[in-house]
Every structure is written in structure tokens, then in C-alpha cells.
Amino acid sequence: MALSGIQIYKLLPQTNCKDCGFPTCLAFAMKLAAKQVELSACPHVSEEAKAQLAESAAPPVRLITLKSNGHEIKVGNEVVLFRHEKTFYNKPGLFIRVRDDQPADAVKAAVAAVDAYTVGYVGMDLGLDGFAVESVSGDAATFAAAIGAVRTVSGRPLVLISKDAQVMAAGLGAVDGEQPLIYGADGDNWEAMADLAKQHKAPLAVIGSSLDELAELTEKIKGKGIEDMVLDPGGRDLSTSLVQATQIRRLSIKKNFRPLGYPIIAFPCDAGDPARESVLAAQAIAKYAGFVVLGDFSPEKVYPLLVLRENIYTDPQKPIQVQPGLYEINDPKPESPLLVTTNFSITYFSVANEVEATGIPTWLMVADAEGMSVLTAWAAGKFDAERIAKSVKTFNVEDKVSQKRIVLPGHVAVLSGELEEELPGWEVKVGPREAVDLPAFMKQVL
Amino acid sequence: MAVEIPKDTWTGEVHAVTLGAIEADGGTRTKTVTVGGEKTLPFMHFEGETPNAPVVAVEIKDRRPDDWSPLLEEAWGSAMDDPAAWAKAAEEAGADLIQLSLSLTGSDGNPTTPQAAVDAVKAVLGATGLPLLVFGPGQADLDNELLVPVAEATKGERLVLGLCEDKNYRTIAATAMANDHLVIARTAMDVNLAKQLNILISDMGLPLERILMDPTTGALGYGIEYGYSVMERLRMAALQGDAMTQLPMIVTIGIETWKTKEGKVGDGVPEAWGDWKERAINWETLTAVTLIESAADIVVLRHPESVKRVKAAVTDLMTV
Ligand code: SF4
Numbered sequence: 149m150a151l152s153g154i155q156i157y158k159l160l161p162q163t164n165c166k167d168c169g170f171p172t173c174l175a176f177a178m179k180l181a182a183k184q185v186e187l188s189a190c191p192h193v194s195e196e197a198k199a200q201l202a203e204s205a206a207p208p209v210r211l212i213t214l215k216s217n218g219h220e221i222k223v224g225n226e227v228v229l230f231r232h233e234k235t236f237y238n239k240p241g242l243f244i245r246v247r248d249d250q251p252a253d254a255v256k257a258a259v260a261a262v263d264a265y266t267v268g269y270v271g272m273d274l275g276l277d278g279f280a281v282e283s284v285s286g287d288a289a290t291f292a293a294a295i296g297a298v299r300t301v302s303g304r305p306l307v308l309i310s311k312d313a314q315v316m317a318a319g320l321g322a323v324d325g326e327q328p329l330i331y332g333a334d335g336d337n338w339e340a341m342a343d344l345a346k347q348h349k350a351p352l353a354v355i356g357s358s359l360d361e362l363a364e365l366t367e368k369i370k371g372k373g374i375e376d377m378v379l380d381p382g383g384r385d386l387s388t389s390l391v392q393a394t395q396i397r398r399l400s401i402k403k404n405f406r407p408l409g410y411p412i413i414a415f416p417c418d419a420g421d422p423a424r425e426s427v428l429a430a431q432a433i434a435k436y437a438g439f440v441v442l443g444d445f446s447p448e449k450v451y452p453l454l455v456l457r458e459n460i461y462t463d464p465q466k467p468i469q470v471q472p473g474l475y476e477i478n479d480p481k482p483e484s485p486l487l488v489t490t491n492f493s494i495t496y497f498s499v500a501n502e503v504e505a506t507g508i509p510t511w512l513m514v515a516d517a518e519g520m521s522v523l524t525a526w527a528a529g530k531f532d533a534e535r536i537a538k539s540v541k542t543f544n545v546e547d548k549v550s551q552k553r554i555v556l557p558g559h560v561a562v563l564s565g566e567l568e569e570e571l572p573g574w575e576v577k578v579g580p581r582e583a584v585d586l587p588a589f590m591k592q593v594l
Numbered sequence: 595m596a597v598e599i600p601k602d603t604w605t606g607e608v609h610a611v612t613l614g615a616i617e618a619d620g621g622t623r624t625k626t627v628t629v630g631g632e633k634t635l636p637f638m639h640f641e642g643e644t645p646n647a648p649v650v651a652v653e654i655k656d657r658r659p660d661d662w663s664p665l666l667e668e669a670w671g672s673a674m675d676d677p678a679a680w681a682k683a684a685e686e687a688g689a690d691l692i693q694l695s696l697s698l699t700g701s702d703g704n705p706t707t708p709q710a711a712v713d714a715v716k717a718v719l720g721a722t723g724l725p726l727l728v729f730g731p732g733q734a735d736l737d738n739e740l741l742v743p744v745a746e747a748t749k750g751e752r753l754v755l756g757l758c759e760d761k762n763y764r765t766i767a768a769t770a771m772a773n774d775h776l777v778i779a780r781t782a783m784d785v786n787l788a789k790q791l792n793i794l795i796s797d798m799g800l801p802l803e804r805i806l807m808d809p810t811t812g813a814l815g816y817g818i819e820y821g822y823s824v825m826e827r828l829r830m831a832a833l834q835g836d837a838m839t840q841l842p843m844i845v846t847i848g849i850e851t852w853k854t855k856e857g858k859v860g861d862g863v864p865e866a867w868g869d870w871k872e873r874a875i876n877w878e879t880l881t882a883v884t885l886i887e888s889a890a891d892i893v894v895l896r897h898p899e900s901v902k903r904v905k906a907a908v909t910d911l912m913t914v
Contacts, residue, residue: 194605201835219659230823230826231819231822232823232826264864267865267866267867268866269815278823279792280867308699326653335682343711350718359597359599360595360596360597363595363597364755367595385910385913386910386911387639387910387911387912387913387914389639390637390887390911391637391639391640394638395599395600395640398598398599398600399597399599403600407595407597408597418613423903424881424903424906424907424910426879426880427880427883427903428886429908430880431883431884431887433823434884435887443764446868446869446872447712447865447866447867447868447869447871447873447874448867448870448872449676449866449868449876450868451856451866451867451868451873452814452815452856452873452876452877453879453880454815455815456814456818456880456884459814459815459818459819459822460662460819460822462819462820464823494812494815494816494817498816498855501855502855505862521812521817524782524783527782566828571683575843583855583857584853584854584855584859585661586639
């Protein structure tokens with residue numbers, strides 16, 4: 149937990165020598181607490197104070213990075229329990245499990261499909277992060293071969309799964325120079341696993357059956373010089389996993405409890421049933437996981453999860469918006485129809501996607517509604533006849549369209565009368581309430 | 595190492611609200627359903643009690659709807675032609691509650707009449723012993739015109755009447771009060787708006803034990819994060835002792851999910867969306883479970899497979 153200015157002051161030499169450029173040690177301490185200066189600006193600070201300050205400045209949930217050739221994923225570094233308090237920053241990595249007892253061709257085909265997968269959502273391309281390769285065979289060479297097979301088709305980061313240090317060593321050898329996650333260390337194998345983590349500079353997942361056991365293990369492993377760890381507290385049902393993840397996050401955020409100040413890895417893939425797996429994965433995304441391992445890949449399973457991850461990790465203070473303006477869809481001509489909507493990005497993309505799919509050349513005017521959806525903006529007075537009329541003028545719509553007709557979203561049908569007054573000489577038409585019904589409307593009515 | 599788990603100490607709790615009335619209490623239901631009563635954040639069983647599990651209401655209509663997804667038509671089949679049969683099918687699918695949405699118009703295109711609304715409600719009450727929620731078509735005048743006679747014709751049933759909104763709550767709250775029913779107070783994703791409406795309704799004399807609140811949500815991908823965070827904030831306020839937020843929460847996930855393209859449409863969508871049916875059910879199920887984990891007490895769903903999955907998740911979450 150960050151120290152206050154006064155707490156920092158107590159660690160400084162308190163000589164007010166001004167070498168740091170500040171008149172007093174207290175002034176310097178205040179700037180340090182506000183993160184406006186670096187500790188190194190004071191040449192006189194003791195080693196012990198340095199260590200204490202560094203410790204206190206460390207984030208409550210450690211930042212963990214997995215690296216491979218050309219790819220990198222960072223998780224952790226979170227500072228709140230609830231997204232409305234600030235925001236959740238580093239999206240959990242979604243990994244697909246691959247087993248080393250599958251035939252190499254099957255592994256390659258599955259991995260290639262995941263590697264190539266992207267899906268569009270409000271103007272972004274979403275995809276999966278990597279693979280969790282599991283040793284089922286228990287054989288070192290087989291494990292290394294499976295990892296090699298993955299690497300022939302995808303360069304994405306890996307989680308390597310085996311509790312046998314020899315098997316793990318072979319796996320790590322197959323991706324030398326990368327930073328995969330080693331899964332993992334338990335009460336029996338932790339020393340050997342810690343050695344491997346050190347040798348390969350790779351983060352180490354620690355497995356415990358209770359928080360007590362986990363905390364004990366991470367301290368021991370830290371004693372061997374390993375800083376980058378990930379936690380598996382063992383819960384595999386919705387109730388236990390929710391409670392454990394919440395307790396770990398609370399201990400980190402509220403108590404700055406270092407032994408559990410690491411990201412969590414969740415294994416919905418162990419659910420044994422695809423429906424339950426999806427629900428477990430959704431919980432892991434909303435409730436604090438850093439890595440989520442899915443059993444196999446199907447677009448109908450991962451698309452909802454990728455969208456949920458975007459939604460939970462958006463900044464709650466500012467709705468995602470698009471630039472207000474007059475958008476051209478399918479190369480409109482002056483006589484093409486004109487629709488209006490708001491600049492809430494979900495609203496905009498829902499409408500734009502539908503219109504685009506019709507192939508009908510269309511003008512889409514996006515009014516500045518402060519990033520709210522049609523109904524919310526209307527209720528808040530941010531999407532009314534006056535604002536729409538103003539947009540028509542600001543964006544010089546009259547210079548671009550020859551047909552003075554504007555289509556309102558069905559949810560604000562009540563605005564038609566007023567809008568006709570605001571825009572003399574214009575025809576106001578009411579469209580459907582939902583974007584999904586636009587194509588039918590446009591084909592029939594426009 | 596013995597790790598000391600930080601426990602939140604809450605001073606407030608959510609009201610327990612009972613839906614439906616059995617014969618001895620003036621109704622005709624064969625069972626009642628109680629929601630709310632939480633003394634802690636969702637499913638934090640180690641620090642406080644969650645006496646009542648979240649429940650699933652299944653939405654049915656008074657006639658076959660014109661604009662529902664073909665997936666829903668396939669799931670309910672001919673039961674959609676008859677609200678009584680539909681209610682029975684919903685009960686068989688595992689519904690804890692039935693939510694009957696009255697249509698704007700009858701199949702002849704004319705506005706739904708009060709008599710037709712009363713008939714539909716009575717038919718559903720006759721077909722199932724589960725507690726019932728009745729929603730108007732969503733236009734203030736017509737809602738009042740239909741819900742008042744429905745409330746009068748079912749006095750004592752402890753139906754839930756929806757929806758009270760800031761511009762239209764008096765008539766519905768008054769008839770609920772006069773006829774021993776409950777109401778839903780719906781506001782637009784805002785803690786203060788929710789509190790204000792609860793104050794207005796309880797000031798009319800309707801006790802808090804007869805109000806559910808609907809803070810409104812979007813489906814996954816369409817604003818779920820707003821519903822998610824407003825519910826977390828409302829529940830925290832309730833546990834901190836803010837009386838006007840201590841009401842169980844209901845969200846209408848079915849309608850939100852099944853109007854999205856992901857739910858409604860199978861053709862002409864990106865291949866990356868995958869199998870239509872499984873995607874749509876995932877969409878509804880994940881929206882529901884995510885919001886249950888953020889504090890929803892009642893989720894209204896439309897597809898029977900989602901009902902099954904959400905109920906299984908609730909059982910799992912309630913296991914201590
Ligand atoms: S350089 Fe260090 S010791 Fe000198 S005034 Fe600044 S903080 Fe104090």
C-alpha cells in the first residue's frame with residue numbers, strides 16, 4: 149500500500165540539505181507520495197529506507213508478463229475490488245488447453261484455428277491470447293514435441309502444465325528464450341520448480357488447496373529469489389472460486405498482504421461440461437482472474453467471453469464513444485437516405501453494421517449525445533430535437549443530401565413533431581426501435 | 595501460515611420480499627417465493643447470510659409474439675399460442691416464477707382490451723401454481739388501463755405489477771396497494787434515480803416489503819457493464835444501511851438478450867460468432883449469471899435451456 153508523505157518523511161535523512169532541489173525533506177516526501185519525483189533525487193537516503201519505499205510502492209497485485217516471439221500479455225497490477233471505484237486495467241488472458249496425448253496433426257489444427265480467430269466488436273478485433281499445453285503422457289519428450297507442434301503454427305504465449313520437474317524442464321527447453329507460465333509448484337515439487345523458474349526467468353504458478361497453504365508456499369518460493377508468481381487456490385466450483393478470488397483480492401487491496409499479492413489462474417476447463425465451463429469462465433473474467441484456461445475452442449463459446457471481458461474492463465468513468473459527424477456507409481449519393489443516432493459506440497456500431505449489411509448507400513448522422521445510448525440520452529435531455537437540428541447544421545448535412553428526409557430511431561418517435569419545427573422543410577420519418585430491425589425497414593420504407 | 599481473511603461488517607440488510615399468496619393468505623398460489631434478505635455481498639457465505647437463493651422468472655406473452663427469435667419459437671412450439679399452455683411449459687422448464695407480458699395489440703391489430711388482459715392473467719393463474727408477475731405493454735396509458743383491472747380481478751394474489759417508472763408510477767402503485775399486490779420500480783441505471791423512485795412509491799404508503807427494483811441493464815455487449823456496476827453499488831449502499839436501496843433487484847435479461855443480433859439472428863452474421871443456438875443461449879446465460887453475481891435477485895429469461903443453466907449455476911453458488 150502506498151505510504152503517505154509523513155510516513156515517507158520518517159524514512160528520509162531529515163537534514164533538509166536541499167540537494168534534491170526541495171527546501172525540506174518534508175516537501176520532497178510530499179512530492180514523492182504524489183509520485184511527482186523519483187526517490188533517486190535524494191542522494192542521502194539509506195539502503196534500508198530504499199528497500200522499504202520500494203516495497204511500499206509495489207502494486208498490491210503483482211504485474212506478471214508472459215512473452216513469446218512477438219507476443220506479450222500482462223496481467224495483474226489491479227488496484228480496486230469493484231470496477232466502479234476506478235477501473236480494471238489488465239484484461240485476463242484467455243488460453244486454450246492443448247494436451248500432449250493428442251495426435252500432432254490434431255494439435256496443429258486446433259491451434260491454427262485459435263491463432264487465426266478474430267471477431268469484431270464495436271470497431272475492435274478481439275482474439276484469444278495463447279495456449280496452455282498440458283503433459284498428460286508424463287513423458288518429457290512427448291511434452292516437448294507437443295510444444296514444438298504448437299510452435300509450428302502459433303507464436304502466442306504459453307502456459308506449460310506439468311508437476312514433474314523433468315517434464316517441465318524439457319518443455320521449457322522447447323521454448324528457450326521465451327517467458328511462459330510454469331504450472332506449477334505445489335508442496336512437493338516447489339524447490340525444483342523454483343529452480344526452473346529462476347533458470348528460465350519465467351513466472352511460476354503456485355498451487356495450494358487453501359489460502360493458508362498458498363501463502364506459505366509463495367513465501368518459501370520467494371525465499372529462493374522468485375518474485376513473479378501466479379496463484380491457483382484450487383476452487384473449481386462457482387461458490388468456492390468466487391469466495392477464494394474475492395478473499396485474495398481483498399487481502400491484496402485492503403491489507404497489502406504480500407504473500408497473496410499475485411494474479412490468479414482459473415481452470416474452467418475442468419468443469420467437465422461446456423455449459424458450466426462458460427459460466428465459470430465468465431465468473432473468472434468478472435471476478436479477478438488473471439489467466440483463464442478453456443478446454444477447447446469454439447467461436448460460440450469464446451465470442452461471448454471476449455465481449456464480456458471488454459465490457460467489464462472498460463473505464464466506467466467514460467462511456468466508449470465515437471466521434472459525432474456525418475458518416476458515409478456504402479458510398480452514399482446525395483439522394484441516399486439519412487439516418488440519425490447517438491455517439492454511444494455500442495449504439496453506433498449496432499446501427500452502422502446493420503446498414504452496411506444491407507448494401508444500401510446511406511448517410512448516418514451521429515449526434516453528440518455525450519456518449520449515451522438513444523433511450524438514456526433522450527431521458528437525460530442529451531438527444532432532443534434541438535440537438536439533432538444543431539447536428540444537421542454543424543455537419544453541413546444540407547450541402548450533402550438532396551432529399552430532405554431524416555429517419556429517427558423508433559425509441560424517440562415522440563421527437564418527430566418538434567424536429568419538424570426545428571428543421572423547416574424537412575420530412576421526419578420514424579424508424580425501428582432496435583438496430584436489428586433496420587434492414588427490413590430500409591428495404592420496405594426507404 | 596494462518597491467513598486472516600478480511601471480513602466486511604455490514605450494518606444493513608436487504609428486505610425479504612414474498613411473491614404470491616397461498617389460499618390461507620388470500621390467494622390461489624400453491625407456493626410462494628421469497629427473495630432478498632441478504633446480509634452480505636453476493637455469495638460471500640463466509641461473512642454473512644444469503645437466506646434466499648436468486649430465482650428465475652420465465653417470460654411468456656398473452657399471445658404468440660410477432661417478433662421473437664425463431665430459436666424461441668422452436669423452443670416453445672405451439673405452447674406460444676395459449677398463455678395457459680405456455681405457463682405450464684415454463685413451469686416444466688424449471689421456472690420459479692412466471693412473468694406474463696401483455697401485448698400492445700391483440701392478433702387482430704387492435705389494442706389489447708382490459709377484458710383480454712384479465713382473461714389472460716386468469717388463464718395463467720389457473721394453469722400454474724407459481725407466483726406471477728404481470729407487465730403492461732410498456733406504454734403508460736395502456737399499462738394503467740390494463741393493469742388496474744388485472745389487479746382488481748386478482749385481489750390478494752400478491753402479483754408483481756410492472757413497471758412503475760418516474761413518469762408513471764402512481765396508478766400502478768395505488769392499485770397494488772388497494773389489491774394486495776407488489777410493484778417493480780424501474781429506473782435508468784442510476785443509484786440516485788433508483789432511490790428517488792423508491793421514496794416516491796413508499797411515500798404513497800406501499801411498504802418496502804412490497805417493492806422490487808429494476809435498475810435496468812443491457813445485455814452482454816450492449817451495456818451489461820452499466821447494469822453490473824449499478825447493481826453492485828446499490829447492493830453495497832443497502833448493506834451500508836441506506837434504507838431506500840434495501841430492496842431485492844430484478845432484471846429483464848430475456849428481452850434484452852433476444853433483441854440483440856447475437857440472439858435474434860442466425861443468417862448473414864459473421865462466421866466468428868459461431869453456432870447460432872449455442873451462442874444465443876450463452877449470451878442469455880452469461881448475462882444472467884454475471885448479473886446474479888453482481889446482486890440480481892430475480893432474472894427474467896426467455897429460453898428454457900438458459901433457465902436450466904442459470905438454475906444450475908445458482909445451486910452451485912448457493913453451496914456453502
Ligand atoms: S536531498 Fe534528501 S536529505 Fe536532502 S533535503 Fe532532499 S530529501 Fe532531505
